[in-house]
Amino acid sequence: MPQIEIDVNGAHHSVPVEPRLLLVHLLRDKLELTGTHVGCDTSSCGACTVLLNGESVKSCTMFAVQADGSAVITIEGIGASDALHPMQEAFWKMHGLQCGYCTPGMIVSAVDLLRRNPDPSDDEIRAGIEGNLCRCTGYENIIRAVRSAAAALRNDESRHSVAELLPVGGSN
Amino acid sequence: MAFTTMVGAKIKRREDPRLITGRATYVDDVHLVGGLHAAFVRSPYAHAKIVSVDFKEAKAKPGVFAAYSAADLKAAGFEGSMPTAAELPGLQKPMHPPLALNEARFVGEAVAIVIANDPYAARDAAEAVVVTYEELPVVIDMEKAAEGGPFVHSEIGTNVAYEMPMKLGEVDEAFANADLVVKQRIVNQRVVPCPMEVRTMLANWEPGPAQLTLWASTQIPHLLRTNVAMMLGLNETKVRVIAPEVGGGFGAKLQFYAEEFLVCWAAMQLGRPVKYIETRSECFQNMTHGRDQVQYVELAAKKDGTVLGLRMKIFSNLGAYNYMLTPAIATFTPMMAPGCYKIPALESHLIGVFTNTVATDAYRGAGRPEATFLIERMMDLLAAELQMDPVDVRRKNFIAESEFPYPIVTGLTYDSGNYEASLAKVLEVSDYAGLRAKQAELRKEGRYLGIGLSTYVEVCGMGPSAAMPAPGWDSATIRVEPTGSVTVMTGVSPHGQGQETTFAQIVADDLGVPIDSINIIHGDTDKVQYGVGTFGSRGTAVGGAALKLAIRTIQEKAIKIAAHQWEANPDDLEYKDGKITVKGDPSKSLTTAEAGFIAFRGINLPAGLEPGLDATRRFEPPNFVYPFGAHICVVEVDARTGEVKIVKYVAVDDCGPIINPLIVEGQIHGGLAQGIAQALFEEAVYDESGQLTSGSFMDYAIPHAEQLLSFETDHTATPTDVNPLGIKGVGEAGTIGSTPAVVNAVMDALAPFGVKHIDMPLRPEKLWAAMQPKKNGQVHA
Ligand code: FES
Ligand code: FES
DSSP: OOEEEEEETTEEEEEEOOTTOBHHHIIIIISOOTTSOOOOSSSOSOTTEEEETTEEEETTSSBGGGGTTOEEEOHHHHOBTTBOOHHHHHHHHTTOOSSOSSHHHHHHHHHHHHHHOSSOOHHHHHHHTTTOOOSSSTTHHHHHHHHHHHHHHHHOTTOOSHHHHSOSSOOO | OOOOOOTTSOOOOTTHHHHHTTOOOBGGGOOOTTOEEEEEEEOSSSSEEEEEEEOHHHHTSTTEEEEEEHHHHHHTTOOOOOOOOOOOTTOOOOOOOSSOOSEEOSTTOEEEEEEESSHHHHHHHHHHOEEEEEEOOOOOOHHHHHHOOSOSSTTTTOSEEEEEEEEESSHHHHHHHOSEEEEEEEEEEEEOOOOSSOOEEEEEEETTTTEEEEEEOOSOHHHHHHHHHHHHTOOGGGEEEEOOBOOOOTTTTSSOOHHHHHHHHHHHHHTSOEEEEOOHHHHHHHSOBEEEEEEEEEEEEOTTSOEEEEEEEEEEEEESSOOSSHHHHTTHHHHHTTTTBOOOOEEEEEEEEEOSSOOBOOOTTTTHHHHHHHHHHHHHHHHHHHTOOHHHHHHHHBOOGGGOSEEOTTSOEEOOOOHHHHHHHHHHHHTHHHHHHHHHHHHHTTOEEEEEEEEEEOOBSOOOGGGSSSOOOEEEEEEEOTTSOEEEEESSOOSSSOHHHHHHHHHHHHHTOOGGGEEEEOSBTTTSOOOOOSOTTOIIIIIIHHHHHHHHHHHHHHHHHHHHHHTOOGGGEEEETTEEEETTEEEEEEEHHHHHHHHHHTOSOOTTOOSSEEEEEEEOOSSOBOOEEEEEEEEEEOTTTOOEEEEEEEEEEEOSSOSOHHHHHHHHHHHHHHHHHHHHTOOOOBOTTOOBSSOSTTTSOOOOGGGOOOOEEEEOOOOOSSSTTOOOOOTTHHHHHHHHHHHHHHHHHTGGGTOOOOOSSOOHHHHHHHHHHHHTTTSOO
16 A cells, blocks of 8 residues: 655655545544545535635545645634634634535635635635535535625734635644 | 613614624534544435345444444334324325335435544445335426326325315305416426534433433424434433424424434434434435425405405425424415405315425424415506506405404414504605606516515414414423522423523513523523424513513512511512512512522511522413514516626514514514515426425525625514514514515516416526517517
């Protein structure tokens, strides 16, 4: 079995993996980071979204071996309950979730969207999260949450670079 | 500290911190030592004889522990059928074995289960199982199936599972005296619930204590426990069901699935935990679908728009087997077909039909969206025929506020309502008059704006036990702990509806305890007294009502304790602002926590009063509750492409008094998205051979953010006297109200082309085709 080197939420791992093991299964089943979810088998839903070297990817669409040498941030690395990321705060405040299943992927995608576009319009937010499906919220409050997080982040001068945006307080 | 009112406030959900940080525990997040994984071999044919199942190669694969077919179940002494709770006169109940026995009857039906030490290995092994099939004739179309063979279950010699005829009021007279009769065939297409978490389950058998634990993504942990125990022949006390975090249900997890039985059975055979997490493709094929009716409708009316009578012949596609509520769902459709209107006469013939498709069952609204769609389309067709404004036709027939409680012709009694108020509000908020003016203006430019109205009433708060296929009551336990913290155990099983927050709001207000000291426990049959579960917009309307009763019992006991301390008469005391005081004299007070400590300490209690401050109560609803509302949808249809753009959506809903506006609004939003999606995008399609061609998110269109718009929501609040909270439930309202509003809007846009009705989903190609004949010379293609 090939051995890969991977940083996840700031912790280094050296793990033997089956070549066909999906990144999402490495994270969930081997590294026990179960915050990243699986919602489909066609790369359609975005429940599995994580940041790979700072950019959002669907972790069900990559083999773990492809992430060899990379740095991954999962929802657990975005922020913990005693140190929430502004995006998590905003989802909470705006009631941007119901069953919560899509939420980790949605939050990670939204964080990446603001990295690319710190002041998106509602239409840009809708386009920006179009790879993430939510069956509960009708997206309305998710849009409100992303808008509110964008405002909070723009007003927060302490965080202006991607590196500082991520991670805020989490660990694995 | 000043007393603050929690009920009615926009409190952020208490369940969210674990969900937004990835720390919540869904079934697949539970890892047990020695855990094994199941995979299923599923029928690739819609109808086939199973000639043989050969496990030889599969069992030789690395990591494989076991493989079972129906024959192995039988050899081990199991010959049962999956249960159905539905009871209808004359209902055919063909055998539904958990693994296909002799015949498979829909694509995806489980034929064998394979168990290995790793999910990848289990799937490899499942692929190595060799099943020999002999194809049998297939029936997919429900109307053809109703006529005769081929039969899904040849042993019963018919595909008709049941018929429900009704004739109420003077129907023949109504039609004979009518100025006009409007007729329409309406297809309410099959849709797929698609919760974002698929079906997930994990069973663990511990031979020492002889206890079976099933973690399942379910809406009904207790009913599941009872059914699992019965199927396995175990004492019910030996079975524990845990519904941990559940990633959506929408009715499709109000079920006992064969796979849930099989993982339990296999765990007991092997003495090891067995987990099964289906793929999304399996979920499409195997999780119950929703809707799927063909309705032939006739509406008799007078020239002034007064409706005299309604006639319906309704086919309901049940799929291949009766699941938990399969045959019962469509019975709501004729019952609720009169909608918000005074319809004095009704005739209906409902026919439930088996086909070689997966079973239909509850899906958000369950039988009522089909009723609302039927009547709201017919009201618009009537308006068009009479060249009346759809608003006026509705007003002409509304049940007036003063007429409640109102018995409708089908025997249901609407509790309370003010349909005119919600209609007036939606017209005002949407600026209906302005919209009509704009529509006329744009038509001159060859632009097609459509304005669609729906005024709905739905039945929820399921429901009086006597009117349900399962118990209709629910339960709550409240325990005031020695330190004054309050533990609540609710029999309902929230999975996104937010009752950890709303129930805590109610308790905080009524018992005067800080919200952070309240713990709401649900979804574990070993912790919580028996409860019925979350479905049919009943979580708060029934479970919350039980909570309210338990609060009252706690308050009564706490008052007795206070009265004893003060040597007062309990009748002179009351709960005010969360504390016990003497009526009219707020200077003396005792908190619930203080009363709870006295009750715990067990001294200074009135003679004959037991120590402890706790209560378990059950609420049996005397009636259903009937929320209602009015929605307006505005669309623009592009005449060149047939594409529909929703430009405005206003929803005015009335679910009675609101406990948490944030949560109610969220429920409406989600419901609207699902209802709109049925109107425009979603359709489960089986081809003639019974293959589900819309079997993944690539082919089945649940909406993305870009396909929806920002909704405008508003409310009226008409209380009910059916339950002590006065509330009505809001889980399904958005879905029920929105589908007809969207279709009515599109038909309104297409009126200049002479189009009266197009069946859902209103995809561009259908609209474009419908716009062709009259378009020549008017608009350029
Ligand atoms: S699990 Fe659906 S896109 Fe990855
Ligand atoms: S919150 Fe349930 S799927 Fe998005």
